[in-house]
Amino acid sequence: MKQDKMALFRPVLTVVAFVWILGAMLALPPLLLAVNEGAHTTRSFVYAAAAFFIIGIWLRSRARQQRFEVSSQQLYLITVASWSVLAVIGAIPLYAAMPQLSFCDAFFESMSGITTTGSTVLTGLDAMPHSLLLWRGLLQWVGGIGIIVISIAILPYLRVGGMRMFSTESSDWSDKTLHHAQEFIQNIGLLYLGLTMLAMGCYWLAGMGWFDAIVHAMTTLSTGGYSTHDASMGYFNDRPLILWFASLFMLLGSLPFSLFVAFMHGKKNALLGDSQVRGFLAFVMILILLFSIERTINSDLDFFRVLTHVAFNVISVISTTGYASDDYTQWGPYAVIIFFYIMFVGGCSGSTAGSMKFFRFQVAFILLRNQLHLMRHPYAVIPSKYNGHVLSDDIVRSIVAFSFYFAFIIAAIALFLSLTGLDFITSLSAAATAVTNVGPGLGDVIGPAGNFSTLPDAAKWILCGGMLIGRLEIMTVIVIFTRTFWRT
Amino acid sequence: MKQDKMALFRPVLTVVAFVWILGAMLALPPLLLAVNEGAHTTRSFVYAAAAFFIIGIWLRSRARQQRFEVSSQQLYLITVASWSVLAVIGAIPLYAAMPQLSFCDAFFESMSGITTTGSTVLTGLDAMPHSLLLWRGLLQWVGGIGIIVISIAILPYLRVGGMRMFSTESSDWSDKTLHHAQEFIQNIGLLYLGLTMLAMGCYWLAGMGWFDAIVHAMTTLSTGGYSTHDASMGYFNDRPLILWFASLFMLLGSLPFSLFVAFMHGKKNALLGDSQVRGFLAFVMILILLFSIERTINSDLDFFRVLTHVAFNVISVISTTGYASDDYTQWGPYAVIIFFYIMFVGGCSGSTAGSMKFFRFQVAFILLRNQLHLMRHPYAVIPSKYNGHVLSDDIVRSIVAFSFYFAFIIAAIALFLSLTGLDFITSLSAAATAVTNVGPGLGDVIGPAGNFSTLPDAAKWILCGGMLIGRLEIMTVIVIFTRTFWRT
Ligand SMILES: [K+]
Ligand SMILES: [K+]
Incomplete structure (x- = not known):
């Protein structure tokens, strides 16, 4: 029994050890910045990096994994454990460097970072040590690539929310598929890095300082939304080009990265030939256009200014980035409703965006249309296809269950x-x-002009759970809390 | 082609003609009351009754239906047309008798009546002519029995929201099943009448005047919620027995009437042996208990007083009646959320209650539990059964589509x-x-202490549509607006 438990947790331990070591490496760039800032933040990052490294090495020695072959049960545990550990890692330097911060607040800020949520409990960002601002940016950046890897390499092999539709082979997860996937994931990592550097350059060209450009590039591509200014991107309102570059890279961050790689490898049709990408882009463009026309008619602002801010804020919310250039809840009651709704849309699968994802809405639309047809023609046989895939009962039930759990x-x-x-x-x-x-x-407290710092601690802990569950596609987390999960 | 269209609409016309004649008969009791009130309301009801009768007879002569055999297409049309016509019928006496009322308001009040919604645009109910108050009550009472008949005699034969699960036979709707159902529906009608008279007697014994007892009995059993007082049932707050009788009969109104009939015919286990009824009653009781304990602890009121009001308001909302004894939105922020949630529960299928209905939540729960099991044991074969019925893909898809359309x-x-x-x-x-x-x-405008009269006309028309769509189980209405519905 003891032996069994060890066998179950050994691969989990191996990955968690890797996460601690990753944490140590992540702490190095802020450490470099901290050296110029004074003893306080330097000490925090030095101690944190050392501690992370020692913990990682120690856990690695405990795990002693020979072959890396894992069951689906272990994949669930690996996913949830590594994200939880990353949240703890992220909190420690913040907690150490900011004496006025409670551990609850530090953990909230870190969880909000690695899940690329971007809700913040901090104020006075403009005056904050650069090392801490960079740390927040790095947490989101790592969180962004982390979720892409999970949604490409792990979720399709599990029965999570219809992600199986995006698996390349139906075989189980093992050494073979891992090695097969390794090169692909390396390509995606390089692409993510490349796009981030491109965003950095664009931001700099459009007038940001280098430090702002670096942090914002990382939080844009990861659709995270942490800023270096309390006013968020509103700080750059006098430079529309910055807002347009942000819109562009948020949009890129919410497209499927695997299709980017295919596109780079010469499949010119990979992106625009994909039903999800085409539908998503069309939806975003039509929404921005209608919204802008309405705003132009009912305000005294010129069309281009309206278009800039509408495009920026709509893309910011639909890509689940959450930057604000303006308090859009002041645009009128219908704007509040529209922004509330598009929160649930999210980007495409396999991107850094969160929420329901566009393909689930498209599949639901197909099902609902077919159901209306069946009501009138009960014996009709309707082929259900999406993006070239047959919508099997397996996938449909999985998507439906995901939607219900999401709402629940x-x-x-x-x-x-x-x-x-x-x-x-x-x-x-x-x-x-x-x-x-x-x-x-929404509302006065936590709206785009507000802040999460005033919430009670209990509420913050609850929200930490919510961010984690949402980031890991809901059921990945829930399943661990069922009795049937632990039955052998 | 012209001939085809006539054949399509003839049964619809027959039923609509019947609805107009029914309207004329419904106008007679208020007419009797109006005679004592003065010329104004008397004239309205005399003219209305006469007009309804003439229109009904004329349509009947136009329809000249020989055999009554209808297609599913015609059943959809009959359902939607008869409810729409009933809404017009209900509006006419209100519009005629109240010169200050716009037609929009009269139609809203009527639609809210026949759909047993109970949102009102009227104030000064306490001083209103009894004939008009009785008319409002009658509209709800007829609406209540109407929906029971539709959900037993029509919806199970259509593919609406999984109601097929409650069909006794899988054959199509025709003369045979109609005659078979006729006796059953008569029994249900008698039961509805009997329960209403029982409620009337109980209200009277508990201290209501006769007129109040009659109207409230009608709007309780129909889970409609129109009152004869601006304070709704809060008018009787000093008589807890009235609130308890109201709670009892609202609860009875949200149970499946077909099971009542089976129970009366000696099947002692018909009600409590039913999964839906058992689950619903258990849910309501646990919710009331927890809620009351919390309220007793966090207020200086005694337990019995708290229990009375919690039970009354919870049952009022969950049964979709909508009486208020108190502004429950003042009970605390969590109370607002809980009341918002239980609005979506509704009662049982085949009752007068609206909303999602309890069985759909139970089926969803089974699906979600199975899905979690499948995530861990992908090749397990899990038998999906509910209340003795196998949950076929057909029924599951129908229920899922219903939920999605409901939210949409x-x-x-x-x-x-x-x-x-x-x-x-x-x-x-x-x-x-x-x-x-x-x-x-919820909120200051239309909360339990508010009123719908201040909404703009456009909002009222939109809500009329919403009430009708909701009352007829969503898809019954939506399907008519699809192209495929009209294709032969
Ligand atoms: K975000
Ligand atoms: K009601």
């Missing part, structure tokens, strides 16, 4: 939040913005 | 409402309360 988790979290005393709109929008990994909520 | 319709209506200028919470809760047929919304 948001409802449950909103209820728990209301029990801590938060009002209706704050509870509901905080739950939604956490699970969808968008960042800002 | 509420979201769309909330968006349209926000475009008329309503704020977030008013738009969202008005859409929800209309589609679920509950009645009161």
